Amino acid sequence: MTDYDVLRVFCGPDGGYGNELGVVRDGSVLPEREDRQALAGKLGFSETVFVDDPERGAIDIYTPALRLPFAGHPCVGTAWLLDVPELVTPAGVVGARQDGEFSWIEARPEWAPPRTLRRYPSAAEVDALDVPPPGEWVYAWAWEDEAAGRVRARAFPGRDDGIDEDEATGAAALLLTDLLGRALNITQGRGSQILTAPQPHGWIEVGGRVRLER
DSSP states (O other): OOOOEEEEEEEOTTSOOOEEEEEESOGGGSOSHHHHHHHHHHHOOSOEEEEEETTTTEEEEEOSSOEESOOHHHHHHHHHHHTOSEEEOSSOEEEEEEETTEEEEEEOGGGSOOOEEEEOSOHHHHHTOOOOOTTSOEEEEEEEETTTTEEEEEEEOOOSSSOSSBSOOHHHHHHHHHHHTSOEEEEETTTEEEEEEEOGGGOEEEEEEEEEOO
């Protein structure tokens, strides 16, 4: 079996929750895309990262069903694990920094895959949602406290690949931040926390806590 680390990314303030991430630190053991895709499907995490060059931060990201040019929680987690100033993804170079308990990346919203950002009138309505049928990637959100920038969100990938709900989704948070044009403090899923902040020239920072599971 290929060696890999398991992280939880975008953990809550008490260190709980967060979205699991698999990271294969030595991507050379599985150089072929089809083999990487097969392992990502077998592991079943919402994303699995293969590190092709740990010093440059070159990475390759897969869901259980497809390869992604960029994704938020894999970049936040891998940047924390490798402790590098940037990551090289097929979409572009992602800036990275550590700030106390938070790991941050800086990316562009146009790198994120398309998402349907669906606003609801209240956080309670987001909490009450059932998983929608496959077909559309939906990021359901509502203001918890608009003045403070606090958002309640849930994410439904709609891919029919075993991931009915994504516990914490950096790319969708990036798109929502771009749409609203302001810093956000997002509670997603069962209790994960994502922080975001617009930056000059269209860049957006996305940050959260990372824990090493094994």
